[in-house]
Amino acid sequence: MRTPIIAGNWKMNKNRAETKSFIEQVKDFSVDGVEAVLCVPYTDLAILKDSLPSQIKIGAQNIHWADNGAFTGEISPLMLKELDVQYVIIGHSERREMFGETDETVNKRVHAAYKHGITPIVCVGEKLEEREAGKTKEIVKEQTEKALVGLSSEQVKQLVIAYEPIWAIGTGKSSSAEDANEVISYIRSVVADQYDQQVANEVRIQYGGSVKPENIVSFLAQSDIDGALVGGASLEPNSFMALVKGAKTNEQ
Numbered sequence: 001m002r003t004p005i006i007a008g009n010w011k012m013n014k015n016r017a018e019t020k021s022f023i024e025q026v027k028d029f030s031v032d033g034v035e036a037v038l039c040v041p042y043t044d045l046a047i048l049k050d051s052l053p054s055q056i057k058i059g060a061q062n063i064h065w066a067d068n069g070a071f072t073g074e075i076s077p078l079m080l081k082e083l084d085v086q087y088v089i090i091g092h093s094e095r096r097e098m099f100g101e102t103d104e105t106v107n108k109r110v111h112a113a114y115k116h117g118i119t120p121i122v123c124v125g126e127k128l129e130e131r132e133a134g135k136t137k138e139i140v141k142e143q144t145e146k147a148l149v150g151l152s153s154e155q156v157k158q159l160v161i162a163y164e165p166i167w168a169i170g171t172g173k174s175s176s177a178e179d180a181n182e183v184i185s186y187i188r189s190v191v192a193d194q195y196d197q198q199v200a201n202e203v204r205i206q207y208g209g210s211v212k213p214e215n216i217v218s219f220l221a222q223s224d225i226d227g228a229l230v231g232g233a234s235l236e237p238n239s240f241m242a243l244v245k246g247a248k249t250n251e252q
């Protein structure tokens with residue numbers, strides 16, 4: 001049984017006052033049987049460490065592979081650990097497209113996260129033109145295989161993969177639940193080929209791309225979708241709480 005996981009990705013949004021206000025509104029919220037995570041800008045992590053209720057876990061949006069050194073603008077795993085970060089998004093399409101992230105650097109960051117006991121949320125997904133050219137499976141296979149290079153079976157069992165078709169991010173055009181499930185089930189088969197079926201059965205795979213309280217239930221109702229990585233709809237407390245509750249609805 002895979003526990004559903006809803007991760008909010010605030011991207012580059014919310015100042016300190018807005019973050020404190022959000023926390024104030026979710027402080028009494030809890031749902032059993034669903035993991036809830038907030039992946040916030042670095043400048044908000046200390047606020048979450050000091051005041052986020054423990055039933056919501058703290059996530060970051062990137063991690064460097066070195067413990068420290070001359071890497072201007074990067075963030076060390078040790079720095080994240082100090083702030084009680086338990087999850088980190090790695091290889092988001094915005095980082096791949098705008099900041100030169102490659103499959104190789106994704107893999108290095110994944111290893112660094114595990115070295116320090118932080119669980120990676122590895123993003124994979126195709127661009128619109130790749131989908132239209134029928135290359136979706138080829139793209140997600142390559143991204144998944146390369147992200148996992150050198151990981152043990154136990155590490156992969158703990159991993160979270162987020163399938164995010166790039167054309168569905170922030171556009172209001174979500175994939176259909178059935179299409180997302182087909183790709184996610186394919187990603188699971190890629191993990192089974194690279195490791196084995198037991199590992200593939202345990203790895204959690206989220207869908208991301210215009211997920212909202214109105215459609216979360218339909219995604220989670222699918223056989224292979226274990227949660228969601230949510231951008232815009234995670235920025236508002238009531239919406240975030242509704243997403244987590246929606247994942248629970250499906251679990252029952």
Ligand SMILES: O=C[C@H](O)COP(=O)(O)O
Nearest residue numbers: 009169170209210231232
């Ligand atoms: O990390 C989250 C995804 O990029 C999805 O963003 P979105 O929910 O705003 O479409």
